[in-house]
Amino acid sequence: MARIDLEHIRHSYLPQAVKEEDFALREVHHVFQDGSAYALLGPSGCGKTTLLNIISGLLTPSHGRLLFDGKDVTGLSTQERNIAQVFQFPVVYDTMTVYDNLAFPLRNRGVAEADVDRKVRETLDMIDLADWSKRKARGLTADQKQKISLGRGLVRADVNAILFDEPLTVIDPHMKWVLRSQLKQLHRRYGHTMVYVTHDQTEALTFADQVVVMYDGQIVQIGTPAELFEEPRHSFVGYFIGSPGMNFLPVEIEGRMAHLGTQQIKLPGAPALQGGKAELGIRPEYVKLGREGLPVSVTRIDDVGRHKVLHARLEGHAIAAILGEDASVPAEPHISFEPSAINIYADSWRVEMEGQAAAQSGKGG
Numbered sequence: 001m002a003r004i005d006l007e008h009i010r011h012s013y014l015p016q017a018v019k020e021e022d023f024a025l026r027e028v029h030h031v032f033q034d035g036s037a038y039a040l041l042g043p044s045g046c047g048k049t050t051l052l053n054i055i056s057g058l059l060t061p062s063h064g065r066l067l068f069d070g071k072d073v074t075g076l077s078t079q080e081r082n083i084a085q086v087f088q089f090p091v092v093y094d095t096m097t098v099y100d101n102l103a104f105p106l107r108n109r110g111v112a113e114a115d116v117d118r119k120v121r122e123t124l125d126m127i128d129l130a131d132w133s134k135r136k137a138r139g140l141t142a143d144q145k146q147k148i149s150l151g152r153g154l155v156r157a158d159v160n161a162i163l164f165d166e167p168l169t170v171i172d173p174h175m176k177w178v179l180r181s182q183l184k185q186l187h188r189r190y191g192h193t194m195v196y197v198t199h200d201q202t203e204a205l206t207f208a209d210q211v212v213v214m215y216d217g218q219i220v221q222i223g224t225p226a227e228l229f230e231e232p233r234h235s236f237v238g239y240f241i242g243s244p245g246m247n248f249l250p251v252e253i254e255g256r257m258a259h260l261g262t263q264q265i266k267l268p269g270a271p272a273l274q275g276g277k278a279e280l281g282i283r284p285e286y287v288k289l290g291r292e293g294l295p296v297s298v299t300r301i302d303d304v305g306r307h308k309v310l311h312a313r314l315e316g317h318a319i320a321a322i323l324g325e326d327a328s329v330p331a332e333p334h335i336s337f338e339p340s341a342i343n344i345y346a347d348s349w350r351v352e353m354e355g356q357a358a359a360q361s362g363k364g365g
């Protein structure tokens with residue numbers, strides 16, 4: 001297992017990159033701690049696979065260095081980095097049995113046969129293929145073959161890291177859930193450094209200790225699911241995490257007051273801003289509907305099972321609120337915001353508010 005340092009990594013697929021837009025990865029400078037499970041989450045094209053391939057050694061970055069436990073591995077091959085990888089589609093030896101497919105990476109490294117047997121049997125149980133161990137991989141379903149690929153990634157205990165690139169895409173929904181829970185258990189048991197690429201927020205939030213949100217070639221936040229929910233550092237995180245995502249309203253700030261058209265919203269602190277223009281971010285979970293507060297016109301109510309989502313217009317801007325199952329809309333609907341859940345953004349980045357810490361400590365109490 002290893003700590004992974006990404007030092008000022010930039011990557012362009014173009015031979016002569018000049019402009020910022022020429023870079024698939026603009027600047028990644030972060031540390032992945034030894035033994036933690038990270039999910040790289042973001043929309044298609046944001047650079048997740050590029051970053052994963054740089055960590056695995058399939059790709060050499062145009063700029064920057066990669067360290068494993070302080071040792072520079074930027075110029076080393078995948079094999080020399082000693083990592084295991086699981087890809088989106090199965091990579092198995094069709095002519096070998098399921099058992100031998102799992103034993104292969106261990107025998108390759110000269111592991112004693114008794115240890116090979118113990119590890120292979122343990123892994124077969126985990127991926128639920130013990131009954132298939134003597135079968136040739138050829139002829140198995142795509143689902144089963146992908147489980148073998150997962151097993152091969154997990155069978156070795158001595159790797160520096162295990163990298164997963166959307167590994168559950170071909171797995172059916174129920175099995176997806178089972179395998180994700182098993183991966184998490186395995187992580188708790190063996191403490192491997194794991195990096196897991198996905199564009200599915202449920203997958204990222206349930207698998208990882210730390211979710212790495214990527215947007216437009218950058219890491220915009222690394223945090224626990226709760227941190228991403230409560231205090232998105234970048235407006236993209238607010239928008240991308242949650243269902244529906246965070247509401248954003250253009251405001252003019254004056255001290256502790258945000259002006260939205262003709263309305264005023266009191267803030268939990270004074271934002272540290274240059275100039276007055278900003279965006280107020282509030283999650284639909286913290287927007288309350290009632291008879292007091294800011295007047296809104298309701299456009300639609302969606303019933304989504306255990307709660308309802310209200311869509312309304314506030315000073316000409318769209319706003320969503322999550323309501324209880326039995327909530328009713330008053331004749332003259334108004335909304336109010338949970339003060340400690342208000343975030344302020346300038347140029348998409350969250351701005352600290354003076355005095356907010358005291359307000360935050362009262363949240364949810």
Ligand SMILES: Nc1ncnc2c1ncn2[C@@H]1O[C@H](COP(=O)(O)OP(=O)(O)OP(=O)(O)O)[C@@H](O)[C@H]1O
Pocket residue numbers: 013024042043044045046047048049050051199
């Ligand atoms: N081999 C390549 N040659 C040129 N451009 C590439 C290559 N691979 C990726 N790109 C570009 O780099 C950017 C980042 O791609 P990358 O595959 O890393 O994103 P991603 O977040 O993994 O997306 P997806 O979820 O669709 O796989 C995209 O604009 C993509 O078109």
